[in-house]
Amino acid sequence: MTQTSQPGHTLFRPGPRSLNWLIPLGMGTLGWALYMRYMMVEPALVRLACDAGLQSAGCYARSAVLVLMEWSIFGMIALAAAVVHLIAPSLAAFAVALVFSACALVFHNEIAGALAVMLLILSFARSGPATA
Template identity: 45%
Template structure:
């Protein structure tokens, strides 16, 4: 019994592209508008706004490589058991990890996502 390789359909691909683009855009905005701006860092001293709390949370998370670890973990889960939902989550985590200073782990996760296209997909039998 032959299995088909993991390849999402057209509608699923559109959703994956949209969510991946959203994650990438969010990461770029947070990095270049909140984290790297020294004026924002100075303005956030002693102030508790949603922007300052988001900045502090993101700085803490990339200090512990959470974005890269999440990208690798979700990519491994997708590699073991392929599904469109897990691929989307792994792609979003990889995009955020690449932008947010977790390049090494996120690049590994991107490689695992590429390898996952060669794995058979359990829900589609030829």
């Protein structure tokens, strides 16, 4: 559904087909981030096992998340994608910003993640291509 803000301009609104992909993508990312934080990053038993040299996919994923979390990569990518989406609205930029915003909010990059979410919400008032 598109609405007009000015004659000849349509507001950015993801269509039903797009939402069928965006909603599970956002919820799946949020679920993965919560799992990683509360089952892999924070428990002391997992930390001790991984620090002792356990060679598992979980330990590799844990170390990757810790490095990305330490350098605030989740928040920076979310913020960059949200700014790109605000300037030139596209479904791909919206999806990237949505995914990395969810990760940023869970992995202690709250300021950049919240700012990215705010820009995503603000982007609904900007003109953009109508998607269906």
